[in-house]
Amino acid sequence: MSDPIIKIQNMNKWFGDFQVLKNINLEVEANKKIVVCGPSGSGKSTLIRCINRLEEHQEGDIIVDGNELSEKTKDIEKIRAEVGMVFQQFNLFPHLSIIDNCTLAPIWVKKMPKKEAQELALDQLKKVQIDDQANKFPGQLSGGQQQRCAIARALCMQPKIMLFDEPTSALDPEMIKEVLDAMVSLAKGGMTMIVVTHEMGFAKEVADEVIFMDEGMIIEKADTKEFFANPKSDRTKLFLSQIL
Amino acid sequence: MQTINFLKPNRDNIKNYSIIGSFLVLVSLIDVISNAFLKINLTSFLPGSLTTLFPLIIGLIGLNMMRIDYSGNKTLDLLNKNINTNNFNALLTLLILFSIIKALPQSLSWMIFDATISGDSKDACTGTGACWTYIKVWFRRFMYGMYPNEFHWRINTAFILVIGLGFVGYFMKENLKKYLALYYVIIYPVIAFLVIYYLISGGSFGLQWVETGAWGGLSLTFIVSFFCLIFCFPLGMIFALGRRSNLPAIKYISICYIEFWRGVPLITVLFMSSVMFPMFLPEDFFMDKLVRVIIAITLFEAAYCAEVIRGGLQSLPRGQYDAAKSLGMGYWKMHIFVILPQALKLVIPGIANTFLALVKDTPLIFVVGLAELAGMLALAKTNPKWLGFAMEGYIFASIIFWIICYAMSKYSYNLEAKYKTER
Numbered sequence: 001m002s003d004p005i006i007k008i009q010n011m012n013k014w015f016g017d018f019q020v021l022k023n024i025n026l027e028v029e030a031n032k033k034i035v036v037c038g039p040s041g042s043g044k045s046t047l048i049r050c051i052n053r054l055e056e057h058q059e060g061d062i063i064v065d066g067n068e069l070s071e072k073t074k075d076i077e078k079i080r081a082e083v084g085m086v087f088q089q090f091n092l093f094p095h096l097s098i099i100d101n102c103t104l105a106p107i108w109v110k111k112m113p114k115k116e117a118q119e120l121a122l123d124q125l126k127k128v129q130i131d132d133q134a135n136k137f138p139g140q141l142s143g144g145q146q147q148r149c150a151i152a153r154a155l156c157m158q159p160k161i162m163l164f165d166e167p168t169s170a171l172d173p174e175m176i177k178e179v180l181d182a183m184v185s186l187a188k189g190g191m192t193m194i195v196v197t198h199e200m201g202f203a204k205e206v207a208d209e210v211i212f213m214d215e216g217m218i219i220e221k222a223d224t225k226e227f228f229a230n231p232k233s234d235r236t237k238l239f240l241s242q243i244l
Numbered sequence: 245m246q247t248i249n250f251l252k253p254n255r256d257n258i259k260n261y262s263i264i265g266s267f268l269v270l271v272s273l274i275d276v277i278s279n280a281f282l283k284i285n286l287t288s289f290l291p292g293s294l295t296t297l298f299p300l301i302i303g304l305i306g307l308n309m310m311r312i313d314y315s316g317n318k319t320l321d322l323l324n325k326n327i328n329t330n331n332f333n334a335l336l337t338l339l340i341l342f343s344i345i346k347a348l349p350q351s352l353s354w355m356i357f358d359a360t361i362s363g364d365s366k367d368a369c370t371g372t373g374a375c376w377t378y379i380k381v382w383f384r385r386f387m388y389g390m391y392p393n394e395f396h397w398r399i400n401t402a403f404i405l406v407i408g409l410g411f412v413g414y415f416m417k418e419n420l421k422k423y424l425a426l427y428y429v430i431i432y433p434v435i436a437f438l439v440i441y442y443l444i445s446g447g448s449f450g451l452q453w454v455e456t457g458a459w460g461g462l463s464l465t466f467i468v469s470f471f472c473l474i475f476c477f478p479l480g481m482i483f484a485l486g487r488r489s490n491l492p493a494i495k496y497i498s499i500c501y502i503e504f505w506r507g508v509p510l511i512t513v514l515f516m517s518s519v520m521f522p523m524f525l526p527e528d529f530f531m532d533k534l535v536r537v538i539i540a541i542t543l544f545e546a547a548y549c550a551e552v553i554r555g556g557l558q559s560l561p562r563g564q565y566d567a568a569k570s571l572g573m574g575y576w577k578m579h580i581f582v583i584l585p586q587a588l589k590l591v592i593p594g595i596a597n598t599f600l601a602l603v604k605d606t607p608l609i610f611v612v613g614l615a616e617l618a619g620m621l622a623l624a625k626t627n628p629k630w631l632g633f634a635m636e637g638y639i640f641a642s643i644i645f646w647i648i649c650y651a652m653s654k655y656s657y658n659l660e661a662k663y664k665t666e667r
Contacts, residue, residue: 054566081572091567095585095663104581105571150567157571 005030005161005192006051011060013046020046021057022216030160033193035203035224038213039239044196045088047213048163051194052083065160081109084154088166090146092138098125098149099134102156110157117156124152128182144175148182155186162186164195200244204228212236261309262320268306272299273341280346300338307334355639366630378633379640382624386640389460389615391444398451399463402443406436406470433474440467456534457613462644464616468538469603475542476602477595480549481588485579487554498550505547511608513540518612537609545602552594556587589663596656600649617641 004027013021020043028034036044049055050062053069053076062069067079093101102121106112112120125131128148130141138146147167154162164183168176180202187193187206197203203210203224210227212220212235220227220236231237276299278284287298307328315321327337358373361380369375379386388396409432413424444467447453459467486498505513517540518533525531560583568578588595607618615623621637624630 049566052570054569077572077574080570083570085566085570087563087567087570089561089563091561091563093564093567093582093586095589105573108577108581109572153571163570 004028005065006194007061007063008051009061009063011050011057011062013043013050013055013057013059020216021050024060024218026211026218026221028161028192028194030192031190032208033187033191033206034195034209034211035207036194036196036211036213037198037200037203037239037243038219042213043216044213045165048085048165048194048196051161051163052080052085054085077109081105081157082159083161083163084157084159085163086147086150086154086165086167088169090138090143090150090170092146092150092153094138097135097137098130098141101138101149102153105153106156120158121152121156124155125149127155127185128152129178142175143171144178147171147175147179151179151182151186161192161194164193164197166196166198168197168199198243200228212239214239258312258315258317261312262315262317265306265309268302268309270306272303272306272338273345275299275302276342276345281349299342300335303338304331304334307337366633369633374636374639375633376636378624378630378636382620382630382637385461385624386617386620387461388463389620390458391454391460391463392452392458395446395452395454398443398446402439403463403466405439405443409435409439428474429478433471436470436474456532459534460615461620462617464609464614465603465606468534468541468606468609468614468616471538472541472545472602472606473599475538476545476549479542479546481553481584483546483550484553484557487550488557502547502550505544506551508544510541510544510605511611513544514608514612516540533612534614537612537614541602541605541609545598545605548598548601549595552591552598553587555594556589556591557583559590560586589660592656592660592663596653600652603648603652604645617644 006026006028008024008026011021011024012019024047026047036047038044046055050057050069051064053062053073056071057069064079065082067073069076069079073079092098093104096104099118099121102124103114103117106117106120107114122131122134125134128151130145130148130152133141133145133149138149141149151167167183168179171179176199180199183193183195183202184206193206195202195207207224210222210224211218212227212231212233214235220231220233222232227236228240231240275286278286285295287295290298308331310320311324311328311330311334312320313324315324328334354373356373358371359376360369360371360373361376362368363377364381366375366378368377384393384396388399391399412432413428416424416427442448443451444459445454445456483498483502486494487502489495489498514537517536521536522531564582564586565578568582573582606616609616610619610622618641621634621641625634625637
């Protein structure tokens, strides 16, 4: 077995007095797909935001691709460049066209020549099937198109890991499928993915492991089949019975 | 034949109502107009106070009769919706109309029909109207201050050059576009300063030295506003970012700076810059008064700019910061490419507001002895040969300031429209 690409040990995090994450231990191997589920407020989003240090943890270690994340980490930008993230609210840059959204970071962070960056961006946009919208602005696109663009934007940085923070929660039911399709094909391409989602269908289809979280703790972590077939804890059973 | 209910107009008799109504309004307007322009009182047969109230009463009744909802007549609907929604609004409409009509003949005759413009001394102004001769004679002073007449071409050339250089950005080649910000923030101000220094100040290239004390009038207004505007904006941006910094030293320095300059009145700042500031400097160090004043106003306005820009920064959703960070951008890249372009677009109205206030604050430099447009007016109106024409001068100045400020606000609207990308 190879070394895990993400390693979280005894991690604790507080917002003020409130402890959001309690004693998190997690290892993710390269090319694995992990789905994180659980009720809202359980700390799922905070957990994956800690992985690229959009949130700072107070105790424990997070090691991403061999780099430990802490206050001392100087080149956090370098680590973030290798960890793509897709947000619930898309967070496209509204003042830039779709293609510029995708080329901005490769050009200025990775110092890629403009032409190469544009070819790469068009390539990625084609994969999520919005290359025909490349010159429009985010405000002119539907939610599903915007989210697919956000996926393409993250992929343009050619990351090793992709984090998805409830990518379909802000979408109309009709648009969820097009985004999930893009994610499924990405998963089949062999990307390491951590996905916070309530789409259990997606979890069954692509996930290697499913993590169930509640009240800041990892309650259950199991292979996908195992997780859905015979969940161990009662909390998980209750959750699954409500969501399925 | 239908009976017409005069108190409650309805759609059935729309023709009758609107005709009678507009006739009554017309009568009231004719009465006021004849009163104001021809000095004929059509209603002199009525007893005293009723004469004055007559047009108002007739007009109100007329408007009341015209007030029919959904009349089907577009003009009438528009009228009713905007100026005639109820009796109170109708009253306001009439009062405003009447006061405009009443004020028109006097102001027109004062400004145009009875005004004097010929001649070149006070004696020419014998009429009851405005004395534009005064403006005509003093025009060069109002424009150029005490700057020697034979050198006015130097000011004109300098301004044309500076304005021309300002348009360079429009003609820049595509591959140079990325240096645009650099050009406007650093190169352009420096070039503009050199142009103004060498052309207007002179002293070299065979141009005679003209000290800044002689500068004045509208050209000085332009010079002061121009430099303050282009310097206070980047400075304000820096302090706005500084105030939101995570580094305590930078943060508290920015807060102190902003709160200090926002807390003191501009007039004291100007006094300090011209009276106190030189005392702290070494004897052999000399800084021109105009430069000190420009620096003082710049520092002062930068604090206001900073707060306006900070408002824009705060209105951006946190997700924009998250997204930029997650793509591996550091602080500067994130701000330059993602945050500032959006924030600055949001604060265009606020910045325009600050800039307009700045332009209109420039007359305050009179307190330190620099006479720009309003300052020259104050000098001119106390000239013994030209006493008593303050009114003409101030009207002239307000027209000029209005034109400048209106142009600026129009420009800011254009900018807003130009950078609008969403929705």
